[in-house]
């Protein structure tokens with residue numbers, strides 16, 4: 412086989428010049444932490460009667476290592492409050508007070524129950540019933556304001572079914588629920604998440620709801636908080652998911668080290684590709700750990716694939 416030495420030299424030279432300097436080479440990271448003060452809870456007595464949902468969420472965050480053991484969320488929720496009007500501070504005012512007191516990145520909220528409880532007029536209710544429309548518009552405006560204020564994520568939890576009539580509360584909530592859900596789902600900035608708690612309480616109402624028919628027991632609060640937490644985890648709500656440490660040499664992140672990785676590294680050095688699929692590509696491709704990805708690393712990869720070396724120097 413005839414080897415074109417000129418070409419090999421040209422490639423090596425090119426590779427050396429294509430070497431990238433790296434500022435940092437750290438591969439492992441502790442779970443990212445959140446500041447408790449940046450998490451604001453707003454809403455009514457479903458949250459505020461015992462604050463047990465907040466406490467359980469804090470505990471879950473501590474157990475996950477993302478909240479310091481001495482830290483806590485800011486819980487501004489107040490029993491009896493509404494999305495629109497009603498007693499002070501209304502839920503939007505709880506939010507405003509929270510922002511005035513410090514940076515808010517994450518909001519966990521409920522609301523609308525008292526708007527329905529106080530809502531007047533005769534059924535059938537619809538989107539234009541004043542108390543329904545006011546509550547829905549309030550959520551819409553609140554989300555818009557949060558976006559302007561730099562809130563990153565919002566989590567909206569919505570009540571289980573009331574276990575007493577309470578002036579036809581269930582029928583009113585059934586009208587309001589999809590309208591608020593729609594506003595939440597539409598929100599892009601902040602990204603908003605919705606959780607209907609009815610499935611969590613289904614079949615367990617006697618255990619999870621107090622004799623007043625609407626507020627959660629301790630067991631109900633824990634179940635609600637754990638369901639909220641599970642949904643948050645699923646969506647990386649707090650943005651704290653730690654990307655797994657890539658395997659050295661597996662630059663295309665397919666869990667194998669083979670010729671595909673070699674080809675990709677070559678393409679990178681030639682400037683054909685500018686990035687690798689590996690989550691921490693600098694870690695995965697800097698095979699000798701000298702802080703650069705260059706021809707030396709490519710040579711090591713070749714030796715590895717030929718069986719000349721069985722592990723990388725790093």
Ligand SMILES: [Ca+2]
Pocket residue numbers: 660661662663664665666667668669671672
């Ligand atoms: Ca690979």
Ligand SMILES: [Ca+2]
Pocket residue numbers: 696697698699700701702703704705707708
């Ligand atoms: Ca290197």
